[in-house]
Every structure is written in C-alpha cells, then in structure tokens.
Amino acid sequence: xxxxxxDAEHAYRRLLEAVRxxxxxxxxxxILVGVHSGGAWIAERLWADLGLDTPLGFLSSAxxxxxxxxxxxxxxxxxxxxxxxxITDADIVLVDxxxxxxxTVRAVLNELFDYGRPRRVRLAVLIDRGxxxxxxxxxxxxxxxxxxxQCSFEFTRNDDGSFSLGLE
Numbered sequence: 223x224x225x226x227x228x229d230a231e232h233a234y235r236r237l238l239e240a241v242r243x244x245x246x247x248x249x250x251x252x253i254l255v256g257v258h259s260g261g262a263w264i265a266e267r268l269w270a271d272l273g274l275d276t277p278l279g280f281l282s283s284a285x286x287x288x289x290x291x292x293x294x295x296x297x298x299x300x301x302x303x304x305x306x307x308x309i310t311d312a313d314i315v316l317v318d319x320x321x322x323x324x325x326t327v328r329a330v331l332n333e334l335f336d337y338g339r340p341r342r343v344r345l346a347v348l349i350d351r352g353x354x355x356x357x358x359x360x361x362x363x364x365x366x367x368x369x370x371x372q373c374s375f376e377f378t379r380n381d382d383g384s385f386s387l388g389l390e
Contacts, residue, residue: 232364238268253277257282267383277307279306310339316344319348321358346360
C-alpha cells in the first residue's frame with residue numbers, strides 16, 4: 223500500500239477503456255446505471271464519452287442498506303432511483319465510485335431487482351480500496367488502492383466535470 227492518492231482522471235480513463243471494450247463487444251447494447259452520488263457522476267460521463275444510445279439510469283441504496291434504521295449515510299439531500307426503462311433481460315453495468323465493503327453494491331442490487339430481472343449485471347468502479355466484507359468484486363476497475371479501514375477517500379466532481387480524489 224502506498225500513501226499516494228490515485229489520480230482520479232487517470233483511473234477514469236482506464237475505466238472508460240475497459241467499459242468501451244465491453245461495449246464494443248456487445249455492439250453498444252450496455253445499459254449504464256449509476257449509484258448515487260459518485261457512481262451517478264461517473265455513469266453520466268461514461269455514457270456521454272461512449273456515445274451510448276441506450277438509456278441511462280440511477281439507483282439509490284438508501285432503503286436497502288443494512289444500516290438504514292441506524293440513520294447512517296442518509297444525511298444531505300436524498301437521491302432517488304430513476305429507472306425509466308425496462309430492465310428485464312438487459313445487460314446492466316452498475317457504476318459506483320469506491321468499492322469498499324460491498325454493502326452498497328448489495329443494497330443497490332436489491333433495489334435493481336425490485337424493478338425486474340436483468341440478463342446480466344456487471345460492476346464498474348473507479349477505485350477498489352479493498353476491505354471487502356461481502357463476496358463482491360468489480361468487473362471493470364479504474365484503479366486498486368488499498369486503505370486502512372479508518373481512512374476513506376473523498377470523491378468529488380469539479381465544475382468542469384473532471385473528478386478529484388482526496389484522503390479523509
């Protein structure tokens with residue numbers, strides 16, 4: 223493990239190329255679904271950079287989280303799920319910013335399956351920081367950078383649409 227924070231733009235370019243290869247292999251039929259908030263930002267940019275003509279969706283993990291009743295991660299403005307299209311038999315790429323324990327991914331998968339049964343769901347993340355508590359791994363990943371459990375990344379979208387990553 224290094225103390226240096228990964229460059230978010232470099233990680234994004236690597237993620238973009240990995241998803242582009244998958245999109246080309248699927249003739250552009252991938253449907254991107256971003257996890258609020260950071261994953262939604264990444265999904266929006268991927269969708270535009272890939273020039274996809276498939277729908278773009280967004281998921282909230284809030285009501286399926288195992289810590290929902292404890293009030294965790296429910297501060298600030300609430301973001302809602304927006305899947306204005308049929309997901310049954312779709313090839314979904316679920317997009318998130320930071321993969322850590324796997325609990326957010328588990329929660330959004332539960333939310334996604336409330337809307338139908340996709341043919342396939344793959345996971346794309348900007349950063350995999352290690353520390354998994356559930357057996358979840360990314361199919362597409364911009365960078366791997368392990369952090370101790372007491373540390374965390376702060377992912378932001380800048381005014382120009384670029385991404386930044388800092389340590390908290």
